[in-house]
Amino acid sequence: AQTVTQSQPEMSVQEAETVTLSCTYDTSESDYYLFWYKQPPSRQMILVIRQEAYKQQNATENRFSVNFQKAAKSFSLKISDSQLGDAAMYFCAYRSGETSGSRLTFGEGTQLTVNP
Amino acid sequence: DTAVSQTPKYLVTQMGNDKSIKCEQNLGHDTMYWYKQDSKKFLKIMFSYNNKELIINETVPNRFSPKSPDKAHLNLHINSLELGDSAVYFCASSRLGGLGDTQYFGPGTRLTVL
Numbered sequence: 001a002q003t004v005t006q007s008q009p010e011m012s013v014q015e016a017e018t019v020t021l022s023c024t025y026d027t028s029e030s031d032y033y034l035f036w037y038k039q040p041p042s043r044q045m046i047l048v049i050r051q052e053a054y055k056q057q058n059a060t061e062n063r064f065s066v067n068f069q070k071a072a073k074s075f076s077l078k079i080s081d082s083q084l085g086d087a088a089m090y091f092c093a094y095r096s097g098e099t100s101g102s103r104l105t106f107g108e109g110t111q112l113t114v115n116p
Numbered sequence: 117d118t119a120v121s122q123t124p125k126y127l128v129t130q131m132g133n134d135k136s137i138k139c140e141q142n143l144g145h146d147t148m149y150w151y152k153q154d155s156k157k158f159l160k161i162m163f164s165y166n167n168k169e170l171i172i173n174e175t176v177p178n179r180f181s182p183k184s185p186d187k188a189h190l191n192l193h194i195n196s197l198e199l200g201d202s203a204v205y206f207c208a209s210s211r212l213g214g215l216g217d218t219q220y221f222g223p224g225t226r227l228t229v230l
Contacts, residue, residue: 039157043226045224047218050218102164108156
């Protein structure tokens with residue numbers, strides 16, 4: 001079974017600075033997808049960024065980018081120019097590419113605080 | 117133009133009662149899911165339906181029964197509620213084969229069992 005580990009329960013960053021959230025995963029599959037979701041206090045789960053394992057290029061979405069290291073099974077999220085609205089719980093998630101409609105396996109989450 | 121909606125958003129009830137949570141998506145997706153988020157914020161899959169057919173049924177007490185009347189709806193019925201059922205329940209949907217089957221979540225239903 002796949003597992004996802006986020007080793008940082010809490011992180012903090014100064015507004016306008018850069019922060020990196022860590023995520024590692026364990027799988028024997030070669031085809032899979034990785035995601036970062038954000039959950040602000042409103043509890044809505046919001047997709048931040050997505051990475052296909054077969055793509056070598058790291059995904060980017062505006063201020064959000066990932067460092068995908070397939071061999072190391074690492075998928076970190078970098079937030080540049082942090083804003084107060086980035087404060088939230090961030091979840092890393094894994095989805096198998098071998099079975100359509102399969103589940104997301106989530107990490108434990110990292111609570112990000114942005115200090116003004 | 118809400119993509120994935122859930123009703124109710126809050127549900128407070130007594131132990132032993134039966135309750136339902138409704139989910140609807142207007143994204144044209146063919147797969148829908150129920151996840152449970154516990155008090156420590158951990159999210160875990162409960163069920164998944166594809167075109168009204170159950171495809172994932174995790175180790176969930178049989179007091180929980182999902183029902184999918186059509187592709188756009190997936191309801192969750194819970195019988196004989198227990199204190200440990202208190203959690204946030206999320207509905208999600210995805211399109212098979214689309215963008216890694218990215219799942220889009222509803223706003224969640226916070227269930228409190230007293």
